[in-house]
Amino acid sequence: MIVSSASNLFVVGGEWKPSWTAGAAEEAEAVAAIPCSGHGRAYLDGLVLNGHEPVCECNPCYSGSDCSKLSSDCAANAGSGDPYFLEPFWMKHAASSAVLVSGWHRMGYSYSDGTYISELLVQYIRKLHETAGNAVTEGKYIIFGGGSTQLLSAAVYALSPNSSVSPAKVVATAPYYSVYRTQTQFFNSRDFSYEGDTTLWKNISKNDNTRFIEFVTSPNNPDGKLTKGLVQGSNVKTIYDRAYYWPHFTAIPSPADEDLMVFTISKLTGHAGTRFGWAIIKDEEVYEKMLDYVGLNTMGISREAQLRALKLFDVAVEGEGREIFEFGYTTMRDRWMRLKQVLSKSSRFSLQKLSSQYCSFFKRDRDPTPAYAWVKCERQQDKNCNDVLVAAGINGRQGSVYSADNRYVRLSLIRSQDDFEILINKLKTLVAKDQ
Amino acid sequence: MIVSSASNLFVVGGEWKPSWTAGAAEEAEAVAAIPCSGHGRAYLDGLVLNGHEPVCECNPCYSGSDCSKLSSDCAANAGSGDPYFLEPFWMKHAASSAVLVSGWHRMGYSYSDGTYISELLVQYIRKLHETAGNAVTEGKYIIFGGGSTQLLSAAVYALSPNSSVSPAKVVATAPYYSVYRTQTQFFNSRDFSYEGDTTLWKNISKNDNTRFIEFVTSPNNPDGKLTKGLVQGSNVKTIYDRAYYWPHFTAIPSPADEDLMVFTISKLTGHAGTRFGWAIIKDEEVYEKMLDYVGLNTMGISREAQLRALKLFDVAVEGEGREIFEFGYTTMRDRWMRLKQVLSKSSRFSLQKLSSQYCSFFKRDRDPTPAYAWVKCERQQDKNCNDVLVAAGINGRQGSVYSADNRYVRLSLIRSQDDFEILINKLKTLVAKDQ
Numbered sequence: 082m083i084v085s086s087a088s089n090l091f092v093v094g095g096e097w098k099p100s101w102t103a104g105a106a107e108e109a110e111a112v113a114a115i116p117c118s119g120h121g122r123a124y125l126d127g128l129v130l131n132g133h134e135p136v137c138e139c140n141p142c143y144s145g146s147d148c149s150k151l152s153s154d155c156a157a158n159a160g161s162g163d164p165y166f167l168e169p170f171w172m173k174h175a176a177s178s179a180v181l182v183s184g185w186h187r188m189g190y191s192y193s194d195g196t197y198i199s200e201l202l203v204q205y206i207r208k209l210h211e212t213a214g215n216a217v218t219e220g221k222y223i224i225f226g227g228g229s230t231q232l233l234s235a236a237v238y239a240l241s242p243n244s245s246v247s248p249a250k251v252v253a254t255a256p257y258y259s260v261y262r263t264q265t266q267f268f269n270s271r272d273f274s275y276e277g278d279t280t281l282w283k284n285i286s287k288n289d290n291t292r293f294i295e296f297v298t299s300p301n302n303p304d305g306k307l308t309k310g311l312v313q314g315s316n317v318k319t320i321y322d323r324a325y326y327w328p329h330f331t332a333i334p335s336p337a338d339e340d341l342m343v344f345t346i347s348k349l350t351g352h353a354g355t356r357f358g359w360a361i362i363k364d365e366e367v368y369e370k371m372l373d374y375v376g377l378n379t380m381g382i383s384r385e386a387q388l389r390a391l392k393l394f395d396v397a398v399e400g401e402g403r404e405i406f407e408f409g410y411t412t413m414r415d416r417w418m419r420l421k422q423v424l425s426k427s428s429r430f431s432l433q434k435l436s437s438q439y440c441s442f443f444k445r446d447r448d449p450t451p452a453y454a455w456v457k458c459e460r461q462q463d464k465n466c467n468d469v470l471v472a473a474g475i476n477g478r479q480g481s482v483y484s485a486d487n488r489y490v491r492l493s494l495i496r497s498q499d500d501f502e503i504l505i506n507k508l509k510t511l512v513a514k515d516q
Numbered sequence: 517m518i519v520s521s522a523s524n525l526f527v528v529g530g531e532w533k534p535s536w537t538a539g540a541a542e543e544a545e546a547v548a549a550i551p552c553s554g555h556g557r558a559y560l561d562g563l564v565l566n567g568h569e570p571v572c573e574c575n576p577c578y579s580g581s582d583c584s585k586l587s588s589d590c591a592a593n594a595g596s597g598d599p600y601f602l603e604p605f606w607m608k609h610a611a612s613s614a615v616l617v618s619g620w621h622r623m624g625y626s627y628s629d630g631t632y633i634s635e636l637l638v639q640y641i642r643k644l645h646e647t648a649g650n651a652v653t654e655g656k657y658i659i660f661g662g663g664s665t666q667l668l669s670a671a672v673y674a675l676s677p678n679s680s681v682s683p684a685k686v687v688a689t690a691p692y693y694s695v696y697r698t699q700t701q702f703f704n705s706r707d708f709s710y711e712g713d714t715t716l717w718k719n720i721s722k723n724d725n726t727r728f729i730e731f732v733t734s735p736n737n738p739d740g741k742l743t744k745g746l747v748q749g750s751n752v753k754t755i756y757d758r759a760y761y762w763p764h765f766t767a768i769p770s771p772a773d774e775d776l777m778v779f780t781i782s783k784l785t786g787h788a789g790t791r792f793g794w795a796i797i798k799d800e801e802v803y804e805k806m807l808d809y810v811g812l813n814t815m816g817i818s819r820e821a822q823l824r825a826l827k828l829f830d831v832a833v834e835g836e837g838r839e840i841f842e843f844g845y846t847t848m849r850d851r852w853m854r855l856k857q858v859l860s861k862s863s864r865f866s867l868q869k870l871s872s873q874y875c876s877f878f879k880r881d882r883d884p885t886p887a888y889a890w891v892k893c894e895r896q897q898d899k900n901c902n903d904v905l906v907a908a909g910i911n912g913r914q915g916s917v918y919s920a921d922n923r924y925v926r927l928s929l930i931r932s933q934d935d936f937e938i939l940i941n942k943l944k945t946l947v948a949k950d951q
Contacts (some may be wrong), residue, residue, distance in 0.1 A: 513853075
């Protein structure tokens with residue numbers, strides 16, 4: 082990435098040969114060469130079979146030592162948002178996305194500027210946002226967290242007054258990502274408390290001095306809608322969770338320019354396991370408090386995670402930096418169109434309404450490509466939509482997880498192609514049976 | 517590590533050649549070959565000079581593009597506990613400690629068993645403790661955190677009753693690591709509060725049902741003493757911070773067997789930047805609550821950090837698993853003996869008293885080798901010992917940071933050899949001047 086071709090010292094007879102890196106390189110290639118029938122993956126840190134080769138870890142519904150057996154009566158996994166849909170992109174870019182970590186890489190607590198934050202990585206993040214046109218970063222602070230997860234909590238702490246007399250009220254609008262509630266309740270600070278849905282707080286006086294902290298996910302998880310904050314008042318602070326605001330999942334009408342925006346590598350490059358997120362912050366004081374939080378909570382973010390993020394972002398910005406977004410969009414459009422087509426034959430199930438919208442990234446109107454289907458069971462008697470789907474072998478997440486009616490179920494569309502194909506097949510069977 | 521020699525498929529003419537890993541391997545070797553005069557280090561993710569080579573990041577007091585300039589009037593850095601003393605060990609083991617991460621390595625949220633915790637890494641941790649003989653892990657749970665830092669907080673949450681009527685009282689005995697206090701105060705939960713030094717709570721009634729949570733660091737940071745909990749009572753829970761309980765820093769009289777023990781890679785292999793710690797927990801309920809905490813806080817620990825830890829531990833357990841401890845002990849013994857010798861010439865400064873003790877790892881009595889010197893200024897007028905040392909060009913950490921008298925200063929002995937040599941020279945000058 083950063084380093085151009087190595088000096089001639091390392092080139093022997095026109096061809097470079099590894100010395101101390103040879104073992105690590107060989108090991109990585111050996112593991113990558115285990116085929117797992119295309120329905121699983123062997124990892125360097127996988128459990129080992131026969132004392133030498135790591136075992137294949139099979140995709141859901143596949144089994145056998147080489148993942149070749151498809152179980153016919155296996156339920157579709159459309160639950161968690163594991164972003165495996167981007168895995169093929171990284172396999173295609175194997176050479177440029179590989180990174181070799183030496184045993185002595187960054188052993189100390191801080192970078193050379195004394196911080197826990199790689200300034201080079203900050204530069205890449207600014208460039209990525211510029212390329213995608215999805216956020217204004219100029220004149221703003223950037224901080225890293227253990228996924229966006231840690232930053233959501235850090236933001237609540239930073240925006241709460243240090244006052245146990247009048248703790249901040251944390252709110253969100255259903256359907257919403259449940260972590261906003263569970264996290265706020267679990268940490269149970271004297272400085273804030275979770276106060277439920279924004280609809281309960283629509284009529285607060287404009288003169289009310291209580292600090293409100295509203296979580297807004299835009300595009301929304303679960304339904305993909307571009308939403309805005311609802312609570313009005315002089316003392317309202319908003320945390321914009323922008324995890325899905327990338328061309329993979331939505332039109333980008335214009336760069337987001339909110340005071341506090343949270344992003345995650347998970348929904349950009351697909352590396353949920355890296356646990357790397359960042360916040361873009363306008364106000365210096367809020368930034369400093371969030372730094373305090375991450376400092377006291379974990380003393381910053383793993384240098385390995387930061388190095389990996391750097392390498393992945395380096396691939397993402399290659400050329401004009403469009404390929405990853407085009408790959409993501411094409412994959413998600415294909416999935417959404419196929420899903421819509423299957424469900425269009427049914428009056429029993431409906432999908433969220435999303436419309437084509439002008440996208441400044443693609444410079445044209447584009448179809449919706451949400452990360453999740455927000456399915457509604459339309460029949461009067463199907464009060465628990467999840468029960469209906471589970472009976473048909475489809476495991477999603479029920480509406481109540483998102484503080485919504487159980488007539489709704491979220492189906493994840495960002496998992497592996499295997500998971501998506503099984504989901505589509507199960508849905509086809511279910512819809513056909515009802516006709 | 518896990519993978520034995522690769523299959524013959526990869527061997528061409530008796531010699532293996534990298535394919536997609538070649539770029540990453542070459543890049544890593546090119547960066548490692550930048551010499552920085554032995555007084556600095558170039559990193560893969562360092563800022564870049566002239567658009568191609570990463571810059572040397574120089575050790576304190578060294579400067580210049582190749583770190584060759586030693587500044588004569590530069591103060592010794594004996595502040596933070598960056599554990600660079602182990603860096604030479606990893607440079608010696610360059611080949612076996614390198615790890616190559618592919619672009620598609622573990623993109624999902626969880627391992628194949630659905631958890632955020634690598635079971636293979638848990639096995640390595642158990643083996644390491646068995647080798648060092650420093651902790652009983654049989655029949656106990658192991659959980660990972662973002663350094664020990666995150667686990668200290670997780671433990672306080674897990675041990676606190678869910679009761680805002682009677683929050684747990686969190687205490688420690690001075691001199692103590694300040695994070696116990698700052699973290700507890702910052703998170704400001706309704707479930708607990710920081711209640712100062714244990715000496716305030718010596719006379720509580722044995723029938724008092726208030727939950728006490730006592731932090732015990734053993735060996736203690738800053739003074740290296742093997743300490744035990746002080747607060748007595750039926751409702752006292754103790755968090756044993758065992759960060760320094762390795763043969764590098766102390767005799768191991770017997771394996772620690774407390775209900776809740778916290779360890780960190782930082783003081784075992786020297787990789788503070790990896791942000792990887794673990795707790796060994798007896799009680800299932802406490803373990804589950806700590807899992808909840810880490811789950812809601814960061815959704816587990818970076819897979820890259822776990823992979824790196826696995827690789828480093830794989831080197832640490834090589835052979836009989838003694839080399840890293842012997843290296844650590846030898847280095848620290850040399851430093852302690854030289855420091856003691858210099859200060860033995862002075863009546864103005866004294867060091868903490870530590871005595872030779874039987875060590876079950878070395879199977880003999882061994883000298884103390886603390887991570888930090890806990891220096892006391894003995895002269896009546898030297899009320900602020902830090903001022904005295906700073907005036908002599910020595911930057912440590914003053915006693916009040918550890919809730920102790922400012923007659924004390926902590927000097928870090930675990931930094932790079934460069935930092936230690938500068939420290940010794942400054943101390944020699946200071947001591948000579950006073951005679």
